Amino acid sequence: MSSAQDTKQVLDKIDAIRKQAGSQFRDQIVTSMYDQAESITDDVVTRSNKRWTFDASLDYVATHPLLGLPFMLGLLALTFYLTIAGANIPSAFLAGLLMEQGGLAGFFEEFSITIPAFLHYSVYDLLHIATSSWMNANLASFLIDGIYLTLGWVISVMLPPMAIFFPIFTLLEDLGYLPRIAFNLDWLFQKSGAHGKQALTMCMGFGCNAAGVTACRIIDSPREKLIAILTNNFMICNGRFPTIIAVALFFSVFLGYSDALVSLTAASIVIAIVLLGVVFTFVTSFILSKTLLKGEASAYTLELPPYRRPAVLRIIYTSLIDRTLFILARACVVAIPAGAAIWIAANVNIGNESVATHLINFLQPLGYLMGLDGAILLAYIIAIPANEIIVPTIIMLYIRHNTMIEFEGDALHKIFIEQGHWTLLTAISLLLFCLLHNPCGTTIWTIYKETKSKKWTIFGSLFPVVLGIAVCIIVAATWRLVASAF
Amino acid sequence: MSCSGNCNCSHNNYLTGGNTVGLSIGGHSRTIALAGNPNTGKSTVFNALTGLRQHTGNWPGKTVTRAEGHYNFNNFSYKLIDLPGTYSLLSASVDEEIARDYILFGQPDCTVVVVDATALQRNLNLAFQVMEITPKVVLCVNLIDEAARKGFDIDFQALEDKLGIPVVPTAARRKQNLDLLQEAIEAVCTGKLKPKPNIPAPPPDLKEAIDQTLPLIESIAPGLPSARWVAYRLIEGDTRIRRALETGELQQLAGIKLPSSPKPTPPSPTPDAAQNPTDKKQSA
Amino acid sequence: MSNTIQTMILVAIALLLCIAIYLLIRREKARKSYAQLEDALKYLVTAAFDQQLVTPDTLAGALHLSRTAALQLIDRLQSQSLVTFEQNNLILTTLGRQRGLKLLRAHRLIERYLHDEANMPLDRIHAVAERREHNLTDQQISDLDAHLGYPQSDPHGDPIPTPQGQIPNTPRFLLKDWPLNWPASIIHIEDEPADSFQRITKQGLLPSSLITILHASESTLTIQHQDQTIELPKTLASSIHVHAADNQAIQQESYMTLAELPDNHQARVINIHEQCQGLSRRRLLDLGVTPGATIVTELASPGRSARAYRIRGTLIALRKDQASQIAIQPIPA
Ligand SMILES: Nc1nc2c(ncn2[C@@H]2O[C@H](COP(=O)(O)OP(=O)(O)OP(=O)(O)O)[C@@H](O)[C@H]2O)c(=O)[nH]1
């Protein structure tokens, strides 16, 4: 008799024992282990009379049935205000340094400082000067106006907000606040048939949707895990934040607010969009729970860890090095080919129009219906690999005929209005579409890895963009109807 | 940051196949697994020892995949594995399986159970389960700075005596006592220190079932170090363990020579398949 | 120029869509006819268990088929030698019985899974299991069995056939035949017709509920369940099976649950209810909710859907329905 059959027989005997052991087996083993653990800790651990009340007092506010939610919103508002108000100046500085004609002159003028004339060059100017004598003009334009410029926009638009947002967010994470958010929002998740820990995966999605989707592993019920994965895209990842912030700033400048109010308005707009994303998450979860993924909210256990003092210096260091620079690197890797593609599309002609113009004209009707335009839609398509480059791509598409713009003061604002002919409707639609569109390439791949289902991956990729198009069309139509009535 | 930010993406599907047992333990590198309840500071210990930057955060479930790193100590190279936090090794949910499979099938030279000094009672439950699987365990009582702040006073010597395994109090974030931890790991790896885990006896009601099962396991896997744990799992009906015994994977890991297995299981006419004509009908 | 390209792209997309839809329909048809065959076998197995005879007409009624469709189906069953005819009655062959039992086993295990692990409501699991039962391999079924801890019965209380094809037969009685004032445990509620199942469960009556019949009239039974009295039409009572309640169940009923413990109070755990099985039971055990452990209620979430409890030195949030599965004894302050 072979040993394999031997083994099989023995295992069958064990099976017979199993049937006699009864259903309380697990209960008894765990109980015996806990009893032992209890008796050991009773012997080795003593607690001094010192009362530790910090956790309890903070939790009193942070999870208070009435105060808990306002407290949470307040924290969110503060985070965004700091991010936007703080990012303004470094953004302008980087744009001046890297791209504007006349270098930092414009930036310092704002503060009534004049810098010597020999410093009136940005890196962009210098590159042109350095290459003009020996490089083929077309090649130089390809490298500088195409690739370098896209990179420059990515850096100046993305770096500052992220460098501020991440440390603040990590501070809250290290303090132990995230599980409290999940606890506070639990009733909403329960009503929408979702898992309470979905709040945690949403928080991760704030950083990056791909990370958010992977984090869904902490949800052990398969139905709710799928819901969490499919709705994670409604959380604005850091790749989309710069777009939202840029458009929100445009919005408040457009409304003509004074400087002091601009950051405040922009922060409110960002919060509104974030909250709208949360609303969409709940509504979608609810609808999924009632249709495709029917079921009730399942039982779950959420540990609320004790608050721990955040290690502030380490946080600043790691969020800068790990997250900010890492994302920037990723964005740059995508921005280089994208910049090249845009330049080629803008400079290669079919008939007497460039390829880019053909594409933009093709997309224009849909863009118009949605309150956007063809260039913005094209930018979204180009940016599927990484959402980070949406704003830079839009800019590059607008200025494709004329890269040598006199940037001064609020360059972005100028481009949007003068080249893109933006209106308030454009800004609103862009904000909405930025919230509601397909996940980036990495996220789609992660959804596939986690669900191992082509069907759900396709659903998760298409559903948000279809929703986005529908919402934008409805909003644009309503807006135009109301506008024409006045 | 996402996925590609952590170094772990490429490894996370380890052990999906049946036969990926593992890691050839090359002559010069020792493998150390970091296990423990969620949020006890495993990733922080990992970062402090390897100098890598696994993400950490104060909430349970931050790490969901396996990560690897290296460090050197006394001219020896150690491979450190950061595992997802788990409340138990008995439950068999996905994250727990990653941890359980690694401790059992990855055959680390030493498993460090990182526990939270402020919630020792809950954490010891998992430590016992790891001690059931392998005697090569070091208990790292982390977060002693927090415990001191909250007025906990722990007698580590008494704890060590009661558990029968080395106990090292640490504060990983301040890198406090990590050298002691490395020494304890080395001692267990080299065999200089032979832990004698003191595990709770099975509850009286189940003693009979276990006593019947143990000799049966002994007959197919003589000298298996984790026999009692395997008995628990078999009586609870863990198919993964059952299959590992059937294929001889478990025996192989424990270095047990199977009596005689000239060829692998013959594929076709086993008595089992003959009793199940439904099978053939189905596939036809 | 761009116009012609646009039209061509649109036409191509439309064509692709048509092809995809056609393929889907074909696959669906094949799946349906296979499922129908298996459903017939399953029905025949349950009928045999209940010692009922099946004619082509009863089969047609049970599977909601026309008579001709039913006859065609029976032809197919016969040609695969799964059933034979005896007079006008359909009799399963050994082969047919085995396949039917396998399917019944898969069906009830899936129901168990959906209820315990996926937390689907009781009245929905039957329909979902109907769809999923057809494409499981033997290996998958036995893995599922092991994963669920070898359950004896499905969530409606129906016994699950063993891998060897035996159906355990426990003594059970119809509720309408049960004596007055004698505590009984519900062991089974017939899941079809779905409507009466829903009407019963809406009253809070579930498998393993403890009940006592207080009064019986011509058409209704008056039943005590927990602290409410329920008027149950006798027609419904005939789809409920009961057996005598054991002492433990009677005792259990008298304990308070964790959900009822006021804020900032302490209690000792008695046990976790029998109804709480699967993943959620394992989780509670892992976190230290074992008999004798002390629990303190600490925080209540907005909306009070969940509360955080201090268990073994850690703070754990549980939803209300979970807390109501834990029997406790309050410790006076
Ligand atoms: N004060 C203090 N905090 C610590 C110490 N070790 C870890 N922490 C903090 O505890 C939190 C959890 O640490 P992690 O390393 O992420 O825990 P983990 O065990 O990997 O958690 P999971 O991946 O969720 O299982 C982090 O916020 C750490 O900064 C310590 O020794 N002292």
Ligand SMILES: [Mg+2]
């Ligand atoms: Mg970790």
